[in-house]
Amino acid sequence: MSALTDQALRELMSFAHRLADASGEVIRPYFRSGLEVTDKKDKGEGRYSPVTAADQGAEAAIRKLIKAFHPDHGILGEEHGHENPGARLTWVIDPIDGTKAFITGLPTWGTLIALNDGGRPVLGVMDQPILRERFSGGPDGAFLGTTRLKTRACARLADAALCCTEPDMFAAGPEREAFDRLVRRVSLRRFGTDCYAYGMLAHGFVDLVVEASMAPWDIQALIPIVERAGGVVTDWDGGSCAEGGRVLAAGDAALHSEAMKVLQGR
């Protein structure tokens, strides 16, 4: 349980919306603008990880607001590292989750903003500033705009729709084999989904999201959205995935349990 009262959380949720507004303002002009993209390779892993001026500008705008209004809060993000690491409350942010979608002009990326109370993310926002869609999870539930979100019942793998950003996010060997075992069991699979898949899971149109190689800022904002909509988000062993790594998210707890068995080879 968070030590924060619901009222305090509501005020912080309002502030999270303000952060998303500011981020969207920075990002919007860059989308499909034909800007030059700066490439960087992930250290040690060799994957393609484009970073755009939009990403960097939006993270700066978010950090500036946090420092102005909550100078005692910590900030953890991809572009500018961890500030104020001893703070009780930490904002965990990724202005553009889905940079590959962004640079190819596809609208399935999002801005991720979470607040972590030292134990877990207690509120989260996933904003799509081009489509003007904002998913949120916090003290009053999970929402898309003002529409309350609820996951759908789906207990059987054979009936499930599964999303995953890309099959190559799984390390060759047991991890990829576990994913392949699971993906063969479901009725529908969809790649190329990034954070958007978690929004659709919370909304009741997707049943499973399975990922790996995640950073904390890739997942923390999505946890309260899925959980407050009735879903379950853990690592592949049922523990917390807030620090990243492997993620298994399900709309139905029974399906989560079934999927975990298959991933574990039980």
Added chain:
Amino acid sequence: MSALTDQALRELMSFAHRLADASGEVIRPYFRSGLEVTDKKDKGEGRYSPVTAADQGAEAAIRKLIKAFHPDHGILGEEHGHENPGARLTWVIDPIDGTKAFITGLPTWGTLIALNDGGRPVLGVMDQPILRERFSGGPDGAFLGTTRLKTRACARLADAALCCTEPDMFAAGPEREAFDRLVRRVSLRRFGTDCYAYGMLAHGFVDLVVEASMAPWDIQALIPIVERAGGVVTDWDGGSCAEGGRVLAAGDAALHSEAMKVLQGR
């Protein structure tokens, strides 16, 4: 060359826009409506191919308009077969290309409308009725709304962004191996793209789209959009892909040639 004058093509393009308007009106209320989905398995291939009331209703609306205003034209679509097959001009339609995206709530599907003059598709529309984005290719060029589209220069595979709907669309064996050879050579890959990838190719944000197992209505509308934006769309041997099957689309002719060599194992 088409026997139709540019003026005749312009009038038919206006009619194609009207068809897309009518289709969008039918489809829009069904998106994220939680409607029950009718499943059907593709005959003989066992792939998942959901068909929604939206798809069927939109195709009926399109066919009704064509019959009312151009009763001498032929119509070819997935849901209701081939009508008036001896006609000189045939509309080739797919109201929802990307049914998996549609039923999982993702906005990357589209309505495809082509006009074929007996030799080739002479105009095409790809409409995204939720995002209100409409791509078109015809006598006056390629457009997104009123913005003229142009593919970007990208001659080297090592610099290319490649899209594909899903790796499992390639048959196990030589076809899948050819795709895997190509995908290893590019700088960025993105799955889950359906018709939207061709729009982004025409718009200059994607360099290659590689697919297989396509139907005529999956590709015909997209050919004029890509070609009029400066791109090249063929099968994997450089011939026409208007009848479906394997597709290789590139924004840059030099890249198309390089990619074809890799697919052919030369």
